[in-house]
Amino acid sequence: MTRARTRAKDLDSPFRGVRTATVADDLEALCRAYAARMPTTQYFSHTTGALLWEIPLPRRLEVEPLLHVSSDAGSQPPRMRGIVGHRGATTAARTRHNGLSVAAPCDAWCQTAGLLTLDEAIIAGDRLVGWPRPLSTLDDLGRAITAFGARPGARRIAVARTWIRERSASARESRLRLVTLRAGFPEAELNGPIALSSGRNTHGDLVYRRYKVLLEYDGEQHRLDGHQFATDVNRLNDLSEDGWIVIRVGKRMTDLEVLERLERALRSRDWTR
Known part of the structure; x- marks a missing residue:
């Protein structure tokens, strides 16, 4: 592709250095666009990670136009238009989900809980161990909460854990x-x-x-x-x-x-x- 072609008006540029043939107008499309230039030291996290796992979040967070991306401990967090960069914790687990590098479900929930009310955190947590296709186990959730330590939102997720139950379907x-x-x-x-x-x-x-x-x-x-x-x-x-x-x-x-x-x-x- 020539330099002139990359400046053509029929291409969209959701992120610096990325061109798409169609407008990336939903979360997964935006994530795939950024993933084209995302280094291996980064992964989608916080509300972006939770939404990729289809963990229910309040409307105010679902419509947020920015992507949350964490970097490995010791790596610089991303700084770019359209991206909220976070310095990742050594204790956070990541995995692959639909071809994208994403914080593990329980870790994404922990990272997001500080933005949620108690009931919103409980409802989101119920989805982790929900029915008929749970994303995690209660043991996984307990380990993630312990690893999360005293970061912002820690008290809320500890309280929310006492209310979370298995087998909720919605x-x-x-x-x-x-x-x-x-x-x-x-x-x-x-x-x-x-x-x-x-x-x-x-x-x-x-x-x-x-x-x-x-x-x-x-x-x-x-x-x-x-x-x-x-x-x-x-x-x-x-x-x-x-x-x-x-x-x-x-x-x-x-x-x-x-x-x-x-x-x-x-x-x-x-x-x-």
């Missing part, structure tokens, strides 16, 4: 679990397996097994997909025949309404505070 489930726990209800199983007398096996979003009560998120896709809708009807009928109370939670339901319905259901099964 940020909404994690948030609902926190709402019910703080309202004084028993802790539910997340996506707990249920064997039905019909011979089918299923699971519930939040399962109160002792009381045979379920909290279920009712997503739009379940009503728009005819096959899924029919499956859901059969499943709910089977649960009802086996004596389960199913509380379906819609996105327009308030927390108060959910909690009132849950309290009535649990009390009908002899639960007391």
Whole structure:
């Protein structure tokens, strides 16, 4: 490619020394553009690393236009338009993800936690050990927190770890679990397996097994997909025949309404505070 061609107006220049045939207008495209010139001593980290792992973050961080890149300990952090450079810690682990060099999931979570509220950190942490495809184990998370030491956000991630649970399938489930726990209800199983007398096996979003009560998120896709809708009807009928109370939670339901319905259901099964 000639020098004149690199200055052509039909090419985009997201970073110094990089040209792309199309505008890099999403996170992964920007990361791939920078990766074309990124030395082996650098890797994507902090919020950029978390988003590459699809760890749920609040909207204000999802739309941040800058990439966060860490360098190995002893190497100079990058200084470039569009890049936030960080001096990496010797304890941070990195790995390859979709062909990119990225901080390991637990390390990216630790690096990001200082920018999150406690609940946001818990919800993001639930994704690390979520269901059905966890990114890490609770042991991995514990090791990363220990290695993170006393850096900014350390106290928050230590508190968040006490609230993180395995098997959450979505940020909404994690948030609902926190709402019910703080309202004084028993802790539910997340996506707990249920064997039905019909011979089918299923699971519930939040399962109160002792009381045979379920909290279920009712997503739009379940009503728009005819096959899924029919499956859901059969499943709910089977649960009802086996004596389960199913509380379906819609996105327009308030927390108060959910909690009132849950309290009535649990009390009908002899639960007391």
